[in-house]
Amino acid sequence: xxxxTVKSDDTNDLVLSNNDGSAKIxxxxxxxxxxxxGSTTGLTIDTSGNTTLAGxxxxxxxxxxxTFNGTIGTSASGSSNLPAVKTALNASGDAGIYAxxxxxxxxxxxxRTGYGNVSSVTxxxxxxxxxxxxxxxxxxDNYAFAGMIANTTDNWSSDSTGATRGPPGIFQNGTSQPAAxxxxxxxxYGTENSSxxxxxxxxxxxxxxxx
Amino acid sequence: MKxxxxxxxxxxxxxxxxxxxxxxxxxxxxxxxxGVKYKIIDASDLPTDRSFRIAWEFDFSTDFDGVGA
Numbered sequence: 036x037x038x039x040t041v042k043s044d045d046t047n048d049l050v051l052s053n054n055d056g057s058a059k060i061x062x063x064x065x066x067x068x069x070x071x072x073g074s075t076t077g078l079t080i081d082t083s084g085n086t087t088l089a090g091x092x093x094x095x096x097x098x099x100x101x102t103f104n105g106t107i108g109t110s111a112s113g114s115s116n117l118p119a120v121k122t123a124l125n126a127s128g129d130a131g132i133y134a135x136x137x138x139x140x141x142x143x144x145x146x147r148t149g150y151g152n153v154s155s156v157t158x159x160x161x162x163x164x165x166x167x168x169x170x171x172x173x174x175x176d177n178y179a180f181a182g183m184i185a186n187t188t189d190n191w192s193s194d195s196t197g198a199t200r201g202p203p204g205i206f207q208n209g210t211s212q213p214a215a216x217x218x219x220x221x222x223x224y225g226t227e228n229s230s231x232x233x234x235x236x237x238x239x240x241x242x243x244x245x246x
Numbered sequence: 247m248k249x250x251x252x253x254x255x256x257x258x259x260x261x262x263x264x265x266x267x268x269x270x271x272x273x274x275x276x277x278x279x280x281g282v283k284y285k286i287i288d289a290s291d292l293p294t295d296r297s298f299r300i301a302w303e304f305d306f307s308t309d310f311d312g313v314g315a
């Protein structure tokens with residue numbers, strides 16, 4: 036049996052509507068398809084095949100291709116290590132992705148030059164000791180951090196030599212256990228002479244936190 | 247630029263540098279230890295010589311802007 040087709044005439048749109056017109060499917064002469072519910076247009080397909088969802092999309096299933104330009108609501112769920120996300124991040128292989136949850140770059144006075152999810156850096160009186168305070172806490176203290184120190188103590192005028200020359204280090208403070216809301220770090224001399232291990236402040240610190 | 251100073255247990259001074267993620271006042275309430283008095287000052291008012299950083303002092307007994315929450 037041949038397909039049954041309903042067509043509008045040359046000048047009018049084709050509209051399938053409820054009694055008061057608040058819900059309708061419209062195929063118009065401008066080659067658009069418009070779906071309306073509750074007097075609000077929810078879906079439009081234009082002449083190029085582009086689709087516009089005006090409302091909230093619930094239970095849309097699996098998006099297999101194309102580009103998503105909307106906003107994902109806070110109640111939307113997804114799976115960990117989503118293949119599409121891994122591809123976008125060039126994260127090949129089976130290893131999962133674990134996010135950097137906070138980072139900060141700061142000077143010896145604790146003044147930040149860049150940051151993410153860090154509300155402040157406290158320069159403590161003890162040489163080379165800083166408390167990094169998170170804007171939003173980690174949830175618990177089971178996180179990892181890594182840090183880098185610029186190998187200069189004179190604000191980039193010279194490379195550190197002698198006692199401060201490699202490997203100087205940035206450490207977790209030995210008397211302050213990391214907390215969900217903050218992490219205390221300190222920096223020390225490298226291992227070359229009688230100053231080995233003494234605390235010292237460097238011109239710039241960069242610290243990242245993973246969880 | 248504003249910074250928040252507060253006393254350490256040993257009497258020295260900590261200098262809290264807000265990143266700008268929160269207001270200075272909100273940062274002070276959140277990041278100054280609970281129950282500790284703090285003072286908000288201009289960073290330019292801090293000593294420039296850090297040689298004796300541990301010897302910095304400030305009298306918080308009557309001059310403070312709030313208490314860490």
